[in-house]
Amino acid sequence: MVNVLFFAHLKDVVGKEEVSVEGNEWNVARLKEKIAADYGLEGLESVMTAVNEEFADDETILSEGDTIAFIPPVSGG
Amino acid sequence: MVNVLFFAHLKDVVGKEEVSVEGNEWNVARLKEKIAADYGLEGLESVMTAVNEEFADDETILSEGDTIAFIPPVSGG
Amino acid sequence: MDFEISKDPIRIEDVIDKVVAREAGAITTFIGTVRELTNGKKTLFLIYEAYEAMAVKKLEQIGKEIRERWPNTHVAITHRVGKLDITDVAVVIAVSTPHRNDSYEANRYAIERIKEIVPIWKKEHWEEGEKWIGNQLETVSYPSGKPREEDMNG
């Protein structure tokens, strides 16, 4: 299992901050497809991803216990 | 009579902050020559001058009661 | 703790104090405040949200990038989260350097980088509604799902 975090509008759409899902040995792209389908999230392919608090690309392979965060375009400052 | 103010190294050389001298209807250049001679000030021709708190050039004519300040290169900030 | 996410109002002097140094001749600060009008629309208040653990790491990374580019530099950044009213302080960036030009440049670099790589989001509330605001730099989205290498490493 891996932990998935949602922020900003993604959190509003999903209605949760965090979910625990299957994903061990998947790549990020596959996880995105699964999450998009499960929660009706659109445009997830253009959202950045962090794995264990570092930016990661779609080919990154996930491991048991990883924390994956979807990072919509940021607007701090 | 006009009032003449000295700052920074000029004040140290002259030993005074302010003097009252003849100068009514003189121009700034003439006042500079006089002050340079009286106090042994060198390089006064390259020092800026303010008349009544505004920068003035060597041709500016002085009037009774004016305040003239010699402004060495500034170093605030 | 030179790089912080704060739920409480930011004390500007506390951030500045972190960068005071005997070799510094210049300190610049950038203070981001909540502006009332954006494109003629009246903001009532903002909500800032952060992915806190990662945001602190990314602020630290920006500090490291700055110290590499501009020698003898000290950097401290605090970003606020939660509800902010008009004129409230959202972020304070303090940079000290021996000479002033570097201080302005390094400070500006910091705010641009925050808007690129630090996972913090704001939701604007107007009288008619609310909306999460996207990347204010209006750069293109990242097709690979990841910022470009130069965005990440400066």
Add this chain to the structure above:
Amino acid sequence: MDFEISKDPIRIEDVIDKVVAREAGAITTFIGTVRELTNGKKTLFLIYEAYEAMAVKKLEQIGKEIRERWPNTHVAITHRVGKLDITDVAVVIAVSTPHRNDSYEANRYAIERIKEIVPIWKKEHWEEGEKWIGNQLETVSYPSGKPREEDMNG
């Protein structure tokens, strides 16, 4: 009193408070501090002296120049005089603008202008002696006894 010469230590937040505005999204501050080393020489302390009445007028002029160049800008400047030790604050410039780029640029303009036209001088004290410091911009002296027109009017 947005433009001041102060004999007492400057409270940075007091200067910043003067430029807080509902239309401002960005406040930049420049804080000039006394640096220990200049060209390898160790400064013990500085004395700042001002032609106070004229210095305030010239600071006001700089504020006016900035508001003409950068619309919707607020500016406040306080310069310290007297004896200052290492890390003490000599000057605080605060500028608020709707957008951040203007805030950095207007702030930088202010410090450059201070070093050109504001009658304030510093005397450096080292272990071996003391000296009034000339124009740090190292511009040529003004042969006419007056700054060029563009220096005076921005």
